[in-house]
Amino acid sequence: MISYKDKLFKGITYVASLFVIVFLFGIIYSIFREGLPLFNVVSIKEFLTSTEWYPTHAEPEFGIYTLLLGSFYVTLGALLIAIPLGLGSAIFISEVASPKLREIAKPVIELLASIPSVVYGLFGMAFLAPLLREWLDLQTGLNIFSSSIILGMMVVPIIASMSEDAISTVPKSLREASFALGATKWETITRVVLPAAKSGIIGSVLLGFGRAIGETMVVLMVSGGSAQIPKSIFDSVRPMTSTIAAEMGETVIGDLHYQSLFAISIVLFIITFITNLITELVFLKRSSR
């Protein structure tokens, strides 16, 4: 009974879904093919642990330790800002706020998540950095501190909207049982609601981490761009993503510098891949419970 048209249609959808796999392998293939040849010249250990990043010198050095450090400091700073603000806002919106405020706050948060990162970068570069430099009497406003603030504010909507989802799926009966036992609102939030929504909240933080460490435009414009080991949070850094974006234009296809930027992207890919995997495990745990 099944006509050739039905078979053909099924075949087309099958082929279409192959594309996702092809694209993923295309990405992996391209960054490894262009990046791996670097390790014929530089050892992996030296690449990861050397603090010397001088790709354009006559005797070039390819050590990304300072770039890794830059990425991690900025991401850590962003999360230190985004977790309390995002989670606090989410709890307030779903547990304390009036239904009217909730109706407004939810879509506004979703809307904010769609603001392009380059606009955040512009705000950080043209407004926040000069302001901080003047207020705190710094050499440059483009540093770990300012980029953490901007990056953090970019991650807030992600953490807020996802953890709000997790919190609002906690059954109402749990809260009612807690109130019936005489617990206050605060006790109910900290001892009943948050533990019940734990895996979703951790998931939202991991997603925020992946987003922050992979973000390019904000750190490219606001982190200052010097490849050094920072001594304070007011020093400039050069995260991995901004190094790739800033230097790719200077390279010649296939030269060592070009290969080294692809090698950085391999490191970045592995970090986000592992984060993704952990996130997935956290969520899977929830859905199988």
Place this chain on the structure above:
Amino acid sequence: MIVRKTKNSLGIAILGLMLFFTALFLIVFLARIFHMGYDVLSWEFISSPPREAMTAGGIYPAIIGTFWLTVVSIAVALPLGILTAIYLVSYGKPRWFVQIVKIAINTLAGVPSIIYGLFGMAIFVNLMKMDVSLLAGSLTLAVLALPVIINAAEEAMRGVPHEFREASLALGATERQTILRVILPTAFPNILTGTIISIGRVAGETAPIMFTAATFYSRRLPQSPFDEVMALPYHIYALMTEGTHAAKQVPIAYGTALVLMFLVLSISAIAIAIRYKIRKTRKW
């Protein structure tokens, strides 16, 4: 009891403070972009090309560039995304293949946008010899938008009640007829919402088009898919980091940011409004 009550009020006050800080930052942020951008906004600004080495004139070519990048990338990603979602929801066999597709979707969704840029440069620009062009940039953006569209379409189609499908099959319709005439039309508004959200995302991306499509300065509009294009997000970045007349370029960057934000936010607002309406009127 007093200790517990104080703790309660204090805790809730802190939560409120967190929301207040978030709101405060966003108000300052939006006010700054709007205020600075509004000063340079004029009909001439959005309808004429840049002049005098980017220190004067408008952003018309960048608006057109972003328009074409978005249209071409969605035109590629939307059919692929919907067909993939149909496969996952309606056929879904063999199981192991579905699992692999799902892992691929989730992994793609987490890849940093700069890596999409490198991929596009290595494959589309260099290997396939498209050069830095509208086409290479659009294809790169299409790959980036694909996981978002698949997830939206899949969720929309799973939201269609089983009875719809069973009723259609019971009437003697084939699987294909059921999908095309019952499930897709029912899921359409939700697919639309997801697509609109991905349009907003694609229009605002900078890193993927840096090495695949964007050019800092071009007075003329793209004549073919193989031309370089100006684009709004890249224009903001270029104004802030290249050129020598910062005092004249920064206001133009703010103006460009305002136009880009207006486009992206109004697109997203439409999507959110549609979804809100569906939730209210849906009867199942």
